[in-house]
Amino acid sequence: MTDQSITATEARVRAALHRLAESHRPDPDLHRANEPGTGRQTGGPPPSRRRWLLAVASIAVVGAGIFAVALVPNDVEAPPTDSADTIVSTPEPGPTPAPVPTTVPAPAPTTSAPAPVRELRFAEPFDEPMVASLEPDPALPETSALGYDPTAGHAEWAHGLDGFGQVWSISNNEWVGSVSVLDGGVPWEIASEGKTLTEISGIDAVVDESLSAVALRLPNGRTRLIQGFASEQSDITATQTAVELAEEIGTNSIESTLPTDRFVLPIGVAGRGPVVQYGDRAPANTTGLTQIGLERLERTPTDDELRWIATAKSEGGELEQIGPGVFEATMSGGQLSLVELVSPLDLVWILAPAGTDMSTLRESIVFEPLDQSGLSLQPLSADPTTVEVARGEPSWGRWQVATSSDGTCRSLDRAVWAAGAYSANASGSTSCNPDPISSSAICSALHDGLMLVVVVGVDAARITVELDGQPVAQPIENGDGGAAVLLNDGIADVNRLTVRIDGAPTECGPA
């Protein structure tokens, strides 16, 4: 719209709104029967300002070194009690991500007191690794006991992710949604290609309603994606929540913009206990599962914090407090959730199919030391390739090769930028041999007919890649510890791919 048309539209809207308002005729009797106290209680005090609480800061990033772990600071000064906007913490973008203990902070100066310890199942926190399970089993067979694999995060840089944070939106002292903040490696020019550009707080931005998200241009020329989720009780949409947070933090780190506070809920490596799962695990029937998990909190939550945790666990479901420190919720799909603070620092949660008698389920919770439970823990991901040997970031994306400590397994992780995509198209593969892998070349077919060729430990000048005997046109680009080329033209029609080092053909194996 031009300025002129905006002004004209404003005038027409203003006039039409007044005509529309005039079309409503208030009941004249109310002027005579205006005795207070006769109306329903639909009114209320002026709305309080929205507050932001850090929910998760899962990936912090270090400036140098591989697999170094950076901790999200958790000792930032608490906000003043009258601060309407609060908290948050997000990692700075950087070259190397690493898995990090992650936590949920909440404001210290909340009005509610910590849940009374004497009414919890256990007066003291557990002093050894525990597992919560159900006895008798609600369903057979018990399919697995899951844990968190701390090695799973090593490939995040290679998957295009530089930093991640999650923020809770608190309005009128209620949890109304969450927003994730992902700092990615995708160059802004690629991510924003074909999009309608706007500005948020002077920063190049794209508001994407289809993703309930805002993309921002980071100072390093890459892309921050701020994506919202709003509960059904929220007065504003997920996109608006994302826009509000984008206005609040811009391209700054969350913790430098909003006052962070002590963390409460660990989500991730530290504190997250095993999850025991019952029922059919088939992907088409995931809501038929009953899952029970135990988490160790950083500190005793206040009543408000516990309620927010329960609301967040149920993704904004209709929440009901059924006992001291115990909340039950019905999620949008009918699935039921229960959150109970069982000790000052230990929290148990259950997700169960619709129709489950949660009271009975709650009474059947058994707490046992993990090593005496007889449960066999299976990690969510057991990638053995934790030793990075080469990585690179050419113009098309990122790649990284890692091996297991004994050299028998090797993985190739890669991220490919795509026009108009805010995050990378990422994938990875791992192969293992009985003997240590000796070949230096890896040929890996990607999506959309792409083929990635990586040669470890060799300079690009020494490498030739041929398709049916013809050298490829794409450049072979050096990385750190190896070189790579992404083949994207007519690879499907090729019969023979040859990788030569110093002119000699070499075996090109899988990752």
Place this chain on the structure above:
Amino acid sequence: MEESVALGDEGERTFDAFFAERFDELSRLAFLLTGASAVADEIAQDACEEVFRRWEHIDHPRAYARSAVINGARAWGRRRTRQRINMEQAGSVPALDADTIAVRNVLGDLPQAEREVLVLRFYDDLKVDDIARELGIPPGTVKSHIHRGLTRMHKELS
């Protein structure tokens, strides 16, 4: 209600005077926010009741009542399970011109937050900063709501 209760800031010396002067305005605001004539009076009356209860402690009764109407409209909207507000269900509606019908239709389609911002901006003539303060959202969000809402209106009015 005695005549000697605290003064308001906008010339309403008594609650009765405030009610007499502001009730229709509040009811119309509720109507624009809900699209439902039948509940607008009720929401406005509840807002006035809130004002009455706090009359001696409120410096800006009109602004307070407006906030209460906004909250009341939101609460009503939630009870309606967030379904699209149908402005045509607003009881017997006098004949409206094309512009008004278009604005009414767009208003009914808008998310609650955008509807609130547009109504406060173009019906109550509040400034952006005042709307931001009133709704507890950043001024930039108010501007983006106005921009999006006006763009929708512009298309509908074209």
